[in-house]
Amino acid sequence: MLTFVALFLPLFPLSALPNLLLARLRPSFARAVLLLLWPQLGVTLLHWLQPEIPAFFVTWALLSAAFYALRLLTVRDLGQWAGLFVSSALALTWGLATRGADTMELRLFVFWFSLPAALLILLSDPLAQRLGAAYAGLFRGLIEGQPRLAVVLTAVVLSAVATPPSPGFFALLGLLRGLSDAASLGILGIWLVWGWAAIRLLQGFVSGSGREIAAADLSRGILVTYVGALAAFVAAGLIFAGGSL
Amino acid sequence: MSHGITCGIPTSRSAPAIEAREIDQVDRLIALLPAVPLLSAIIVFLLSAGPRHRVARASIVFSALTLMLAAAALVLYLHDPQPMLVSFGTRWGSIYLDPLSCIMALAVSGISLVVHVYSARYMAEESGYARFYLLLDLMASAILLMVTAGDLITLLVAWHLIGVLLYFLLDHDTARSAAQRYAFWTFFTYRLGDLPLILAAVLLHHAYNTLSLPLLFVRIASAPDMHSVFGLPLLTTVGLLIALAAFARSAQFPFHTWLPYTMEGPTPVSALMHAGIVNAGGFLINRFAPVFVYAGGVLHLVFAVGLVTAMLGSVLMLTQNDIKKALGYSTMGQMGFMFVECGVGAFSLAIYHLIAHGLFKGTLFLGANGAIGNARKHDGVPHDDVYTFVVERRPIASRLPWVVAAIITVVVPVAVLGMSHWLVGGNLVGQQGAVILLFFGWVTGAQLLFATYRLRAESPWRVMSLIILSLVVVVVGYTVIEHTFSLFLYPDRSLSRHIYAAASIPLTIFEILVAILTVAIVLGWLAAYYTSASGRMDDKRPSALRLAFYSLISREFYVADLYAWLAQAILGLSQRLNGWLRWA
Structure with a gap:
């Protein structure tokens, strides 16, 4: 039963299925929806089944999260990066579940990490339209040619890797409160690797002197939409994740 | 909703004195100190499409306003010297105004204003002018939030944000791959330092069930032996974690590699970083001073790491041929000294040191470009004796006899330091920290006199007398100011005494170490003078x-x-x- 739930709150090697689905789906919108709904299904299953979660699940979850965090370091395709990041982050939900967190807390926890990943998937479209592929290192120096796109990409990536004041930061602090000291150390290590991977990704898109890209920047409307979504996300995080600390 | 914390507990070993104080509208306004640069960042963003000078002007005006607010906070504290905690009805997001936060806020906003003004012209030809000012304002806001944080979460948020913002400031010239590389080094080291602080915060919250810093310190004082973590007492573990966070932030060995290479960033950022951001480690240790009362072993580690860093930084500085990189290593050495001060229990001295160092290092960085320009025009190499005597018709420069100079070098700094310490009522026997710091002062003073001896002059006695007079003025001034500063920063003298006690080692071992060190220093200086006088120093053949x-x-x-x-x-x-x- 728990193994079935581990398909939705992905633990390696069961995480291969959602990652494969994410790779096969073509429309970005569908992939973003998958990222948002898939883990919520896992939380719903946990709520229905109310299983007894054995202690070794926390170790498995941490190893799985660490494994995907490590792989994240050298992934250059933005869509794949988002998928592997979610695999790493959502595995940590098991730490919260073992502690006996309620369903709403679990739903919010997975949402704080899956929304930025979904936004990254959506951002891969405008990047692919302008650069040919949303691939870090292919074209660099986005900040000079397309500053709006660079700013939005930077903000979403930082938000994903739990940079304050994004909700992920408070969610991780909340998670650390209830875990053993050794598990806390593990999570902090994973958090460190996320930051490393995020900067590597951003350096592949935003910084650097690349070939000139003669493409338009994001329109003001799209910029406002993204900024508005992120601001609402941060505000919600401050209220729900930050407020519960 | 705002409220001052009322706690009638203090006075035991580590509790800071926290008493009630009425909070009025002015206090609330001052508590918004970190919000002013944040507002400036928003305005800069809105003005970013317009002319550059408007961006700079707006940002500078807000910086000046921030400085005025910080000064007002300090004046208000001096008027009514009670710490004040302002919260906004939430469990975190509070501001704590005590002597430490007031003085740090003033120093940070002052340095920030200078950097803002300097950048207006310095960055004028650079791309991303508005972005630079926006990041500068955000950084000022984050630093001010850090120094005034009244609870653990606010401190963590600010601490974390500083690392992220510094990455973007150092990587401002995005086309330079070196800037990217070293900005990343800085980011990674800072993230490495964030993690122990997060763990320390989690442990403290778990054990004492409060996020509020003043309340936390009161609870620590009333129950210091609550738990053990990883087989160590809780406060020792927490102290170690805080020290690790401080090491990474202040470039202590082995977390130092990023600091000298941050010169790849714009000069104003280097100035801000070396004058302010890198000092955060010293601030953190001072903020958690009540923890270190119960973590004496950690203070010994802080001392050892600081000493190693100071020596490595100084040695590496001497081998650099790039002025900015030499300044970088000099900062590393100074940070090492700052940690040595913390390690011996002289917490207030570390804050005085970081402010003084911040001011002079910021000045050096902002003047580095001018110095490089001057060096290109004038090599500054003195003429040789023949030229001086024959062409310039001036007497040949000479030195004092080496034995006399050696005696002056060994005796004068001891006398000056001892007397100035006695002047402020220092207890040499009771405070090991004071003795260690006097040793450092002695060596530094001796270094100055040795440099004077090596400097050939027409009238060597006159030069030596003037240098000794300068030394007396500096040492007496430094001691009196530091003593006053210490009384201001730690009005609760028992806390200060307990920190010194925690940093002490058994008296017999200490006295043996002092004796060995004294003999080593005296013999070392005699050997240095003898070698210099006998001309062996000029032997160019390296072994x-x-x-x-x-x-x-x-x-x-x-x-x-x-x-x-x-x-x-x-x-x-x-x-x-x-x-x-x-x-x-």
Whole structure:
């Protein structure tokens, strides 16, 4: 039963299925929806089944999260990066579940990490339209040619890797409160690797002197939409994740 | 909703004095100190499409306003010296105004204003002018939030944000790959330092069930032996974690590699970083001073790490031929001294040191470009004796007899330091920290006099007298100011005494160490004078050992190489895993 739930709150090697689905789906919108709904299904299953979660699940979850965090370091395709990041982050939900967190807390926890990943998937479209592929290192120096796109990409990536004041930061602090000291150390290590991977990704898109890209920047409307979504996300995080600390 | 914390507990070993104080509208306004640069950042963003001078002007005006608010906070504290905690009805997001936060806020906003003004012209030709000012304002806001944080979460948020913002400031010139590389080094080291602080905060909250810093310190004082973590007492573990966070932030060995290379960033950022951001480690240790009362072993570690860093930084500085990189290593050495001060329990001295160092190092950085320009025009090499005597018709410069100079060097600094310490009522026997710091003062003073001896002059006695007079003025001034500063920063003298006590080691061991050190220093200086007077210092033939040592220094002890190798190994493993597993 728990193994079935581990398909939705992905633990390696069961995480291969959602990652494969994410790779096969073509429309970005569908992939973003998958990222948002898939883990919520896992939380719903946990709520229905109310299983007894054995202690070794926390170790498995941490190893799985660490494994995907490590792989994240050298992934250059933005869509794949988002998928592997979610695999790493959502595995940590098991730490919260073992502690006996309620369903709403679990739903919010997975949402704080899956929304930025979904936004990254959506951002891969405008990047692919302008650069040919949303691939870090292919074209660099986005900040000079397309500053709006660079700013939005930077903000979403930082938000994903739990940079304050994004909700992920408070969610991780909340998670650390209830875990053993050794598990806390593990999570902090994973958090460190996320930051490393995020900067590597951003350096592949935003910084650097690349070939000139003669493409338009994001329109003001799209910029406002993204900024508005992120601001609402941060505000919600401050209220729900930050407020519960 | 605002309220002052009322706690009638203090007075036991580590509790800071916290008493009630009425909070009025002015207090609330001052509590918004970190919000002013944030507002400035928003305005800069809105003005970013307009002319550059409007962006700079707006940002400078807000910086000046921030400085005025910080000054007002300090004046208000001096008027009514009670710490004040302002919360906004939430469990975190509070501001704590005590002597430490008031003085730090004033120093930070002052340095920030200077950097803002300097950048207006310095960055005028650079791309991303508005972005630079926006980041500068955000950074000022984050630093002010850090120094005034009244609870653990606010402190963590600010601490974390500073690392992220510094990355973007150092990487401002995005086209330079070196800037990117070293900005990343800084980011990674800072993240490494964030994690122990997070763990320390989690442990403290778990044990004492409060986020509020003043309340936390009161609870620590009333129950210091609550738990044990990893087999160590809780407060020892927390102290160690806080020290680790401070080491990474203030470039202590072995977390120092990023600091000298941050020169790749714009000069105003270097000035801000060396004058302010890098000092955060000293601030953090002072903020958690009540924890260190119960973590004496950690203070010994802080002392050892500071000492190693100070020596390595100074040695590496001497081998640099790039003025900015030399300044970088000099900062590393100074940070080492700052940690040595913390390690001996002289917490207030560390804050005085970081402010003084911040001011002079900021000035040096902002003047570095002018110095480089001048050096290109005038080499500054003195003429030789023949030229001086025959062409300039001036007497040949000479030196004092080496025995006389050696005696002056060994005796005068001891006398000056001892007397100035006695002047402020220092207890030499009771405070080991004071003795250690006097040793440092002695060596530094002796260094100055030795440099004077080596400097040939027409009238060597006159030069030596003037230098000794300057030394007296500086030492007496420094001691009196530091003593006053210490009374201001730690009005609760029992806390200060307990920190000194925690940093002490058994008296017999201490006295033996002092005796050995004294003999070593005296013999060392005599040997240095004898070598200099006998002309052996001018012997240009380097021995194989010296060459090996020099090559070790030139590679900076291979620490950065080791990190690069480790990083490559991890990235290689990641790459192989991705190759095998693809999408799975």
